Amino acid sequence: MSRARGAGPADGGANDRPNRPTSRDVADRAGVSQATVSLVLRDRWHGRVSPGRAESVREAARALGYRPNLAARSLRLGQRRTALLVVPALTTEFFARVHSGAARMAAEHDIGVVLYPSPGGVGPAPDPFASASATVDGVIASSMAAEALTGLRDGGLPLVMLDSEPGLAPAVATVNPDIADGMRQVCAHLLRLGHRDVGHLAAAVDTWTFHARARVLAESLAGAGSARLVATEHSGLTVREATAAAERALRASPRPTALVCDDDVLAAGACKAARRMGLRVPQDLSVTGIDDLVLAAAVEPELTTVRLPAEEMGAAGLTALLSVLGGREAGNTLLPVELVCRGSTAAPPHVPGAASGR
Numbered sequence: 001m002s003r004a005r006g007a008g009p010a011d012g013g014a015n016d017r018p019n020r021p022t023s024r025d026v027a028d029r030a031g032v033s034q035a036t037v038s039l040v041l042r043d044r045w046h047g048r049v050s051p052g053r054a055e056s057v058r059e060a061a062r063a064l065g066y067r068p069n070l071a072a073r074s075l076r077l078g079q080r081r082t083a084l085l086v087v088p089a090l091t092t093e094f095f096a097r098v099h100s101g102a103a104r105m106a107a108e109h110d111i112g113v114v115l116y117p118s119p120g121g122v123g124p125a126p127d128p129f130a131s132a133s134a135t136v137d138g139v140i141a142s143s144m145a146a147e148a149l150t151g152l153r154d155g156g157l158p159l160v161m162l163d164s165e166p167g168l169a170p171a172v173a174t175v176n177p178d179i180a181d182g183m184r185q186v187c188a189h190l191l192r193l194g195h196r197d198v199g200h201l202a203a204a205v206d207t208w209t210f211h212a213r214a215r216v217l218a219e220s221l222a223g224a225g226s227a228r229l230v231a232t233e234h235s236g237l238t239v240r241e242a243t244a245a246a247e248r249a250l251r252a253s254p255r256p257t258a259l260v261c262d263d264d265v266l267a268a269g270a271c272k273a274a275r276r277m278g279l280r281v282p283q284d285l286s287v288t289g290i291d292d293l294v295l296a297a298a299v300e301p302e303l304t305t306v307r308l309p310a311e312e313m314g315a316a317g318l319t320a321l322l323s324v325l326g327g328r329e330a331g332n333t334l335l336p337v338e339l340v341c342r343g344s345t346a347a348p349p350h351v352p353g354a355a356s357g358r
Contacts (some may be wrong), residue, residue, distance in 0.1 A: 021064040029060035037061075082112035083321055085314075086141040090117045092237075093293045094310050098142050098162065101314025109322060118144070137325060140317040143207060158324040162317045165208040166332040173320040173330030175313050177337050179209055179290075180216045182306035183260075185339040186288050187220035189304070190258050191227060193347045195286060199231040199249040199256030201242060201266045213262050213290070230256050235266055242269020243276070250277055250285070257285065257348035264289035264296045267303050271344065282346035292340055301343030309335045 023041075027034045032053060039045040040057040049057075060066075085102055087095040099115055106113045114136065142162040161171040168174070190198060200217055203210045214232075221227040231252035235245035246259060246269055261267035267289030271281050279285045281301060289296060292307035312335055320330035 021066040023066070025064055026057060026060045026066050029064065030056045032057060081110075081137045081325070082114060083318060084114050084116055084136045084139045085317075086116045086118055086139060086144060088118055088143055090115075093295075094291055094308070095142060097310035098314040098317075101311030101316075102140060102318045103314070104311070105315040105318040109318075111318065111322070113318070138321045140314075140321055142313070142317070143209060158321060160317050160320045160324070160330065162313050163207075163209050168208075172324050173332065175316040175320060175333045175335065176209075177308045177313065177335050179212050179308075179337070182290060182308070182337040182339065183213050183216040184220055185337075186260055186290075186306060187217065187224070187227075189339060189341065189345065190260070190286065190288070191224050193258075193286065193345060195258040195348050196227045197230045197254050197256050197258075197348075198227060199233070199252065199259045200229060201246055201249060201259050201261040201270055202232055202234045203262040203266065204234040204236055210262055217260055230254055235269070237263065237265055239265060239269045239272065242266040243272045244269075246270040246273035247277065250274070250279070258345070259285065259287050261287065261289050264291045264293045264303060264305055267305065267344070268295055268299055271299055271303075282344050284349060286345040286348070288345060296340075296342070299344075304342045304345040305340055307338045307340050309337065 023034050023037045026041075027037045030037070030053075036045075036049055036053065037057055039049055040054045041061060045054045083102070083106065085099060087098065089095065099113070103113050105111075136157065138158040138160070140160045140162060141164070144161070144164065158172045159170055160173045160175065161168070162175050163177065163179075164171065164174055166174045166176060187198075198217075198221060200214065202214055218229060221229050231249040233245040233249040235241045242261070242265060245266075249256060249259060250273060259267075259270045261270055267287050270285075270287045274281050274285045274287070281287055287303065289303050289305035290308065291310075292305045296303040296305045316333050316335065320333065323330040
């Protein structure tokens, strides 16, 4: 994705890319002046342009895929830079931590951060610039599929992706936790305890990070020789759905002695399912999560999980965006993760002499 470049008086002129629509194109399509286009797309038309004409301008801009080069205008006028942070939802502690890290780094560099929860979750994100009333210089998107960001792809704004497939267009940089290493640490821990029949409680979310977890889990167990994946159940990211999915997994034959869960919410559901089925955690069933949310220490027994550096991801994403805005390469950043062993894992039943789970 190319960086936005300067343009003429109405943010569309000779300095734009040749194939990028200009404000003159919008004016010609709507049958108005460029000044009218500027007023409407900056939301300053009230009392100066009729509602019908304003809607004609907005429709022409949408049809042409045009948005003002507000980032360049901000630089020319010496205004404060602003980054847009796009997340699938605000109901998850993980994304709150990502925002916290980005906001902390932004404060150190006097950058504003606007948080945009996509109404479609991880699905296609509606273009937040449709009204062209927000002035932003770049976008940071966390845990979104690249195809979900089509609305941002051609806007001339640099896009940094977090927790997303490295090197995938349209991102100019990616920042990821080492999720593969985290899953390998989980598998090594369970194998060391003596588990050989493992179940997977997988997130029913079509994103790179969850596909990577499933792939590495399967590879790690296959590489161990005697271990096997005896059940895989997909679940939405709620305790209720996870409980039902875990119950299905625990009816497999042979029954898993450990459930590897794609995140801590799913792991909480797995623990609940075990109790409903008369199984003890960890004596009869070991359970692991990923994230290390507050929830991980709130359940009983406390959850063995992989700590993901959410705040560090947000800070590194903002740093990468600043590098790109400064004309430097940002590349791909991989952040280390940590397995936190707590009380939800132990040796499986009837495995004498296995290593302690703590």
